[in-house]
Amino acid sequence: DGRYYIFDGQHRWESAKASAGAKWGKEIEALPCLVFNDLSFKDEAKGFLGANTERRAMYVAQQYNALIVAGDPMALKARELVQVAKREVAMGAGPKTISCISGIIRALRLDEAALRRVWPVICAVLEGRLFHERVVKGLFHLERRMPEGRSLSEPRFIERLLSVGAEAILRSIRDAVAIEGTASTRVV
Numbered sequence: 001d002g003r004y005y006i007f008d009g010q011h012r013w014e015s016a017k018a019s020a021g022a023k024w025g026k027e028i029e030a031l032p033c034l035v036f037n038d039l040s041f042k043d044e045a046k047g048f049l050g051a052n053t054e055r056r057a058m059y060v061a062q063q064y065n066a067l068i069v070a071g072d073p074m075a076l077k078a079r080e081l082v083q084v085a086k087r088e089v090a091m092g093a094g095p096k097t098i099s100c101i102s103g104i105i106r107a108l109r110l111d112e113a114a115l116r117r118v119w120p121v122i123c124a125v126l127e128g129r130l131f132h133e134r135v136v137k138g139l140f141h142l143e144r145r146m147p148e149g150r151s152l153s154e155p156r157f158i159e160r161l162l163s164v165g166a167e168a169i170l171r172s173i174r175d176a177v178a179i180e181g182t183a184s185t186r187v188v
Contacts, residue, residue, distance in 0.1 A: 005044070009033065061091045064101045074105050077112070085123045085131070093130045100133035107140050117151050118143035121158055129166050134173045 006013055009031075016028050036047065067075035082089055082098055090097035098104070107115045122139050126132070139161075143152050152161065161169070 004035065006033075008047075059091050060102050061089050061099065064089050064105075074108050077108050078104050081108075081115075081119055084119065085126075087131065093132075095128050095130065098131045100131060100136060103133045103136060107136070111140075111144055114144045115140055117153050121152050121161060124158065125161050125166050125169065132166070132170055135166055135169055138169065138173050 012031065016031050036043075039047065064075055064078070068079060078101060079089075081104060082101070085098065087096055087098045089101045090099060093099045104115070118139050121143075122136055125139070126135060139152060146152065152158070
């Protein structure tokens with residue numbers, strides 16, 4: 001009714017109005033907010049600056065969770081892969097977590113078939129270890145460069161990669177990056 005001004009959350013407000021349409025109060029009963037009374041123009045400006053410049057960036061794991069809730073197709077596919085790996089997405093890296101989810105989603109967008117072919121190999125190589133993004137990128141890149149009809153998922157390649165181990169693979173990636181001076185996918 002013109003009594004309130006939204007200085008952070010306009011997109012949420014517009015989205016709620018658009019999704020609820022004429023059914024406001026049935027589908028969306030409330031939209032959480034903070035209400036400040038009797039703010040001066042100067043105080044409003046300070047509030048606007050605080051809300052739009054001092055906020056902490058959203059962590060990738062939080063973005064991923066939001067994408068899952070929103071039903072994003074690539075995030076849902078990534079969730080399948082995370083489940084196959086028997087891990088969960090988290091901000092910190094660990095032997096039971098994956099923190100490089102944005103790299104996995106990028107790979108899905110780039111070449112889903114290649115990632116799905118090499119995923120069991122990545123999981124085997126990284127089993128019980130940190131799920132290092134460089135190893136994921138490196139093996140994905142190699143899979144995409146395999147001759148037609150060949151795959152890193154063939155038993156002889158799996159055996160070789162497992163015998164070499166994740167640490168040696170990661171060390172060779174680091175060496176290549178140091179020599180080339182870049183971590184592009186060509187190097188990784």
